[in-house]
Amino acid sequence: MTQLLDVRGLGVSYRMGRTWLRALREFTLQVDAGQIVGIVGESGSGKSTAALALMHYLSANGRIDGGDLRFLGEDMLAMDAADLRRLWARHIKLVPQNAGAALNPSIKVGRQVAEALKAAEGIADERADQQVIESFRDVNLVDPAQVAKRYPHELSGGMQQRVAIAMALMCQPDLLILDEPTTGLDVTTEAVILDLLRALISGRGAGVLYITHNLGVVAQLCQRVVVLYAGEIMEEAPVAQLFASPRHPYTLGLLSSLPKAGQRKARSRLQTIHGNPPDLRSVGAGCVYADRCPLTIEICRRQKPPLEEVEPGRLARCFRWADVEFPAARLAPIHEAAQAEAGVAGQMVMQTSQLARHFSVPRDLVDMLRGRSPKPIRAVDGVNLRLRHGQTLGLVGESGSGKTTLARIVIGLEARSGGKLELFGADIPGDLRSRQQDLLSQVQMVFQNPQNSLNPYRSVRQTLCRPLVKLRGLSAKAAEHQAMQLLEAVNLRADYADRYPDELSGGEKQRVAIARAFASQPSLVICDEPVSALDVSVQSAVLNLLADLQDEHGSACLFISHNLSVVGYLADVIAVMYLGQIVEVASVDALFRAPSHPYTEALLAAIPAPDPSQHSERILLSDDLPSAQDLPSGCRFHTRCPRNIGEICGRDEPPWRETGSGQGIRCHIPLDELAVLQAGAP
């Protein structure tokens, strides 16, 4: 097998003002033809830097510190710009993270792709166009000739990514570098793209570098994995061995902090990696992971461990690799009290009936002349949900399904256009300004993006004191005291009180935001994707914190996420939302069992399991989510449904069927038939 890429001891620095930040150190990697190598790392680990450095394509403030970079035996560091450009045109291709931003918005996608082809091959226009359409067909774009005539903004995210992949694959490159190509796409779209990649790659014998933060994707796609942390390789191993028996404490920490199937907050807390990734400016002499490692001994802080071969074909950078062992299902103690509470019919906290939010679309001139008004966007359309005291309701669905709009209606940030909302047994006005202060303090929210959820000009203390003063009516002094207790409750040291948001990491910001939400001792906390912007290693600690605080305050929680495994860990009941409607409501245990709505089934199957031995048979959803302005007739899911039973699905609105045990499904297929179908599914 030919060795494509051979990197040894590569280092990359970026200029920050007057100093150089060493973003990548001693990077060593070999990629053979036909091999898929994964690079996993959290944000700031240097994985994108590695991708660019391997192409010898760094931004103006970057430089290569040293090392050796060879492509097919040729020294890339010695090449001039023209040589490199030839190399990029023919042999090494990059699929960027955000295809939408990488495509030129003012050129039709067909022409853009043809240009890349012409640059590489120097062929005539008509032949290029022909090949572009071929390549679009290869990446399963429906109606490729039509797609080629569109501008990037007229394509959905998944389609844009396919165009980018087509562009990279068309010249038959030897090496393909994919930088987080599915991050930012929905899990259903991601599944389709991953399947496509697997099929395309296996047929061509190209070497592939797949860069991601998602361990599940790596497990399902790659053959070898490199784990990056703070700019250094921690471990490199074949994928099966890495997931079965990690040899570096960091890998072990990452793997054990993922919520496993069937793991529930009532039974155990998630394993966590304590602390935060180090600041690259202050990387010392010792191991970069020493501060967070449970196995740290004295030498780890003094001396950097070498990247040594621990088994044939496996490398690890750890003095104590021999002591790293998977704990045999070491589950933290059971919270019996909490378990007893869940499921018991408590007081009703939230009840919605036929809740709706339609956004009207402004009329354009043509509509005005014809005297028509365009159809409204039905973001939320007839939602019935119930949430009891102490319960957690998980709300899942693709982006655009109306989850966030629903949450904003409940909290009062969004007016509703129809239906009823009851909180704590009383009918609630839609307008936030007409809600009583008492009610405001009872319902609080944790937002998705920690960057934006704290005011950058307020210290942590000011942020925490304000709700205490405003909603609980405490004096300044009492609020001060209480704020310190809140900080302690979210596991932040007291000196964090005087920090400002720009001095906090993402996980710490989210802790402060959670503390702020719990400051008024609310009975209902709405969490809108609270961990989706966080790295894996800090995610589990935040989830644990939410579970702990909820237990302590007995608050109910409406938890929104696109990540079913996270919801499965935290929620008691899960509601699945599709195009503004609830298609299924079920207890967590029931949801992961048949029967379930065909959409839920597809969502569940789309999750890439972080375990290479576990290949779920994917149910691939065709196309993208239809527009909420132009909803499909009949069952809204019928256009993509893998279990479509024919005419009735496109004609009649499906009934809401309930099993005895509180599970409900919106589908034409009777529940017992669904159960049979899904049990028999391959």
Added chain:
Amino acid sequence: MHVTPAQSLSSSISRNLAGIGRALRALFSGPQSALGTALVAFFFILALFGGQLAPYPKANDQSHDARVSPTLDIGSLQLGAHPFGTDRLGRDVYSRVILGASSIFRIAGLGTLISVVLGSALGMTMGYRGGWLDELLGRVIDALLAIPALLLALVMVGIIRNLDFEINSWQAALADEVTLLVIAILYIPVVARVARSAALDIKTREFVAAAEIRGESSAYIVFREILPSAIPALVVEASLRFSYAIFLVASLGFLGFGSPPPSPDWGLMVNENRGGFYRLTPWALEFPALAIALLVIGVNLMSDGIRRAVQKGGA
């Protein structure tokens, strides 16, 4: 560890001081913005201490020989009796240029300050509240911005000058400060538009939603939550407005709509000494014109530097 409010206050003050220090360092880090800032600082010192620095501190002191040539000797740095010469009425041009700095800084500075304060409040409220209020005021602002600034200024000056004033009434005071007032009114819509777009952006951030679900009042949200994040944009706009204001003050002075004749207004001095008088005493025109040019260039370079410093700082 328990921290008292006083400590917290001092930490917030030191944070702000550190910010100002950083900003100043950023301003002096580039040669252009350093030059601009130095020029502005130089004229600002003239404005503050002009009375002490000018050899003849009376603006209309006509006791000297008329039409004396400049006695400035750059080689030996000797100023001489009349470094910039005297004009046709026997007034020392050097003293008048120095004395003129104060009025231009006062009028342009105060006018800018008023327009920034009122414009920000207006624009932020419009941006945050939205709806019909924003729609209505937005149209008014658009209409005002469609009229050329100088034309609008001339019309306003004309109207105010023609009002009947009683001596010592507040309207009479208004007449003296008419240029200042014109600048303030002229720039309020410009600043408001910038503040509005800043507020539109900031109000979508989630800390504003967090304040709303806490039941905060609109005023609290606009001034305590949104305003701090808008300040960088407003500072840049203020520095830009200031440079335009200086230009406008000089223009109005030149057109004869500024301060009345005996006053040492730079624009007025240029006007008084042009035409036939330019051949007699060119220096009486050239030095005030040079002062205007230097100050405008200085403020422009400085505001460029401020914009870059703010953008680099992010937030």
